[in-house]
Amino acid sequence: MAVSVRQPASFCGVVGFKPSYGLVSRYGLIAYACSLDQIGPIGKNVRDVAILFDVIKGYDKHDSTSLNFDIGSASANLFNEIKDIRVGVVKEFFGEGTDERIESTVWNAVKRLESIGCKYEITSLPYLEYAIPAYYIIAMSEASSNLARYDGVRYGYRADIESDWNDVFSKTRQEGFGLEVKRRILLGTFALTAGYIDQYYLKALQVRKLIQDDFKKAFKKYDILVGPTSPVLPFKIGEKISDPLEMYRIDVDTVPVNLAGLPAISLPCGVVSGLPVGVQLIADFKDDLKLLNIAYKLERELNLKLKPRVVAGD
Amino acid sequence: MINLSESELIIGLECHVQLSTLKTKLFCSCSADYRELEPNTVVCPTCLGLPGSLPVVNKEAINLGLKVAKALNCEISDKIIFFRKNYYYPDMPKNFQISQYDRVGGIPLGRDGYVNIKTDAGERTVRIRRIHLEEDPARIVYLGSISTSPYSLIDYNRAGVALLEIVTEPDLTSDEEAHIFLKKLRSIVEHLGVSDGGLQGSMRCDVNISLSGGKRVEIKNISSFKEVKKAIKYEFLRQKQLIKRGVIIEQETRHWDEVRKTTVSMRSKETEQDYRYFPEPDLVPIHISGEWINKILANLPELPEARKTRLMTQYGLPTHDAEVLTTSKALADFFEKAAELYKNYKNISNWLMGDVLRNLNELDIEISESKITPELLVSMLKLIDEGVISGKLGKIIIREVIQTGRDPRILVEEKKLIKISSEESLNLYITQVFQEYPGAVKDALKDEKAIHYLIGQVMKKTAGRADPDILNKLVRKKLAEISSSVQ
């Protein structure tokens, strides 16, 4: 899934990096939402992530959305100097529902950016407010189609009944998919249905365009944008699953860059009640090297010595 | 042919033309040459729809699509965008088909074209609504027919082969017209070199059919143009019967059961509305530049219309001959090859349009499947010209040439089919026949018809070898002798 690099990294106190869309081939990646999915490395630190990124990035003729563009070595670039970096602190990333403790932890990190030669100011990307619905509508629509292939004819699970195609197909899906997957398939199917597609899927595409334009405008003024990776602290497994909407809202800070295809990185910036907090840095399309370089400098500046804390389960 | 006076029939066609001259499939590099292969031998992760696989467009498929769009007088869009058409069927490896769409921001490769066809009622224009590229489904093998088979077996070799869907407006009014249109379409795509209509299943059709007042019924899965005629006829009669009994025809999709030659209602109730088309996110738009179009135009080969005109001027053929010969590229090619070897062009045309086509029809094969070659036909025409065999004999041996591909000269020698023109030998046969049919001889004294009967009997006895002119003369001479002796 699209947000399953930065957010888990943030929750686990490690570094998660989502490259520009098209820099890492999706060939071989089991698709959830093709236009949003992007493979990215998770690692202990920025350097590990950059090294891994150097290995997996590059043009692939099997992926039509793969960028035929050599951005150079990310790990070597980490050691280059940075100067006169303009940082935009995105107001919308500190919006309603953001844990105050996260807010202040991230702000501390933002202030430390000054020590590594960055100048920051607060900025606004008004359409980010609409990122969650736009993202989920597009993701669910694409997923509803991507998951149709699991019919148990060529591979995978097949319901053990003797009946016709329609029955076997339905039963296979019924038994093979979990509840949340089914809910997303249903919502995605709905969003594409004639009669509703204008209000949902097509509307989401238009809003996606506005969000992309917001970012384009911002990157005329700033080298990177900053905010928290997640509005909430890590929660227990299964804790949010009962309220899907609440669960979707947690992605508020991570999904905008997926809509715009931009590179973004989450790195640990502090601890609240024993739980890690991540700061997210976002760069313009194909500015992945610059992003990793700044993240590397910030990581050294913050110099956190996070250690895993083993907690007994309930 | 359906009698139109009884009920007004409205037919629209969705033709699926395989771009069979391509080397690879539409979205993967598997060979597109899947015929006569063991099942599931030209498949890869992409055309099997394996998780993680992705499509990449075959550029040449777009080239061929553009050629067809131009030849069918279509407007060409300035970009190609692929859409997903979502429906579930095991012949679709991903349970969606990558196709194109003309709504929600989509645009087909070509639109608003037309084809002129010649029917008994005169020239007619069939409008082309749109042309688009899409992937071919897999082949499903049934035990018996689709409605009775206890399971289905899937061979994905065909899955992903490039198809061009050509959709007409509902401008056709009979099975015969539909057939003429399809033949013309086939001739065009063959002249363009984009498809070989002679290949099994390379041209298939869905038919939309309605009787005046009734709703539109779609018949899917018609695997050849010949079957289209049968399906239309069947469906017409079915609907007419229902209307007669006061039943209202509902809009539905039916399946052509090729084995039982009937249409059966499909349980799935999906309609166009339910396909949830959306832009294929695994592909990117492809722009069609003016330069690209100009290149297509510059390399457009001679099309059937132009060829017809040229056959008339170059070989002095009448319009009708040129029309018939260009209904098939293979036939027109055959004619022109023969014309290089033999200068009586009208004679070649007569034989092709007459005895050759009649025999092919009877044998239910195409000229490309038959064994006759232009050289063999010319060899036979020369035998006739040289007086070695009669035209009548030619008609007999042509069938054998079509079936065996053996040289007419050898056939003639082997069968001792040399024409009998000696008066002495012919008189022996005539005497024999006159003895066997005294009644006919008596009639023949007054009745021209009976003379032909007697001549026919002699022909039969000589296995067609009698020289017709001499035989005619001798029979009449003999009758005159009898007549004078009676008086």
Place this chain on the structure above:
Amino acid sequence: MSELISRDVVLHVAWLARLFLTDEQIEAMTKQFNEILSYFRKLDRVDTSNVPLELYVTPLKDITREDIVEASLNPDEALKNAPKREGKYFKAPKMM
């Protein structure tokens, strides 16, 4: 909250998706549909009347390949994961 989506629409969508739900599940799903969709309808507030419909975010275009044959899978590999097969065919349920 006024109902955006009726139970019948959810039923139709479930049929389209071939995910058949029990009566209880339909009730629950209708409720969730309405909650989630009314949140999604937040997008109604965005004036998109002057936003061109752009289907793609990626700046890439004109990505095609040449018509050159590459090796296919060997048939055993192709059929290896099939839950049911018969000879060299994948075996699927009957169609009717």
